[in-house]
Amino acid sequence: MGKKTASRIASLEDAPADAALIRQVVASAGFECVSFGESRRLLLALRDAGFDLLLLDWQMPDLSGREVLAWVRTHLDRRIPVMFLSCRDAEHDIVSALAAGADDYMVKPIRPAELAARIEALLRRAYPAQASPHAPLRLGDYAFDCALRKVTCNGQPIGLTPKEFDLAVLLFRHEGRIVTRDHITAAVWGREISPMSRTIDTHVSRVRSKLGLQAEHGMRLTPVYTHGYRLERMAHAERAAA
Template sequence: MRIASVEDDVSQAEQIVQLLDEAGFTCASFATGSAFLRALRDQAFDLLIMDWQLPDVSGYEVVSWVRQHSGRLPPILFLTSRMEEADIVAGLAIGADDYLAKPIRPGEFIARVRALLRRAYPDAAHDDQLIRQGDYVIDVRRRVIMLSGLNIDLSPREFDLALFLFRNIGRLLSRDVIEQAVWGRAMEAGSRTLDTHISRLRIKLALRPDHGVRLMSVYSHGYRFEEVAAVPVATGRAANA
C-alpha cells in the first residue's frame, strides 16, 4: 500500500515515514499541499495523511480538492493539533475519514491507518486474498479472473491492467498513473497502447453495469472504474409484458 503524507514539520514528517516504513508501508512525504497535488498528476496513493496547517494552502483545501476530483478514495486521515469540535466537524464534513491529534502516539497511529485501509479496500488487504467485485472474482496468486464463475482468458498485460483497475475502483486515474503502474513507464504522446488494452478488457470482461461495474473514459485525463448496482435482467412474463 502506498501512502502520501503531507506534513511541513520536518521532524514529524520523518517520524511518520519511519513509523509507516516499520509497519510495512511505502510512504511519500510532501512538505506542501501544492507539491502533493502536483504529484497526483502521475502517482496514485492508497491513503492520504494530511496536516491541517500548511505553508501554502490549508489541509482543508487539499482534502476538498481530492474529494472533488478522486471521489471516495483514497481514505484521508487528518493528523493535526487542531482539535476543537468545530475543526473536527469541518474536516469530516469536507471528506476526511478520520481525525487524529498530535503529538503522534505510534501504536494508535498505525492502528488507525490499518483500520482505514481495511475499510477502504476490504478485498485487497493482502495479495493472497481473492478480490470480489460485482460478478467478478480475481485470484491474485493464480492470476485468474472469473466472471460469473467462468475463467476469462487474458494476456499477462491485460491481467495486470485489470488487477490495477479492480484495486483502484472508485478512483479517477490519469493515463500516466495507469501506464506507470502497468507498463512501468509513461507512453509517448499519441500512443494508443493503453486505449487498445482498455478496449480489449471491456469486451473480454464485459465491463458493464449488469455485472456490477462501469469503466468510464474521462476526457483529457484518463479513466474511472466504478462500482454500480447491478441491473436485474427481466425474464419470463415480466420481460414480455
C-alpha cells in the first residue's frame, strides 16, 4: 500500500509571528499546514481543496472567524473539526464559539505542546478509521477488510487490483470531501505522476465501474474539475429519481 499522507490543516491567522508558530507546531506534529492571512482567501481555498482540520483566529481584517465557521458548517462536511485560537478569553465568547459548532477553543498565547496535543486529539476523534490503516471500513452497502485487503458489496466479493483497492479505501475514508489529485498520487502511488498522465483517471474509472458507484448503491463518485474527486452518499430522493 502507498505511504500514509499527513493530514492537511488550514490555519487562519493574520499575525505573521503567530502564523509562523502555528506552522512550526503543526509541522513538528507531523502534519501539513497551509496559512491564510485573510478569511476570504481561506474560503476560496476551501471550495477547491480538502483540509482535515481548521484552526481559526476570531478577529480577522475581513470576515471574522465566527463568520468563517458559519460558512464551513453550512457548506462543508460537518465532521471537519474546527478549533479557535484567539485572544478573546471571555467565557461568553468561548461558549458562543462552541455553541456555533467549534470543536475546541484555545486562548492565546499559544502553548505549542498543548496545541499539538489538541490537534492530534481532534483528528483522532474526527477520523477514527485513520488511526489504524488496517481498521475495517463500512459505508452504505460496502465493507472493506483492510487487513485482508478485500471488499464486498452487499456481501458479494469484488475483485480489485492492489492500486484500485488503495484508491477505493482512500475515497471511502474521505467520503463527502474532495480528494485532490496530489493526495491520491502520494497516498496510492507514493510518487509524482505527470499531470498529462491518465493513470489516475483510468484507475478512478475502474473503481467506479467495479464497485458500481451509482444510485443503486446510494453512492456517487464525481470529478471536481482540475482538483480531484469526491465520493458522496446520495439522498433517498436522488436515488429514487436516478
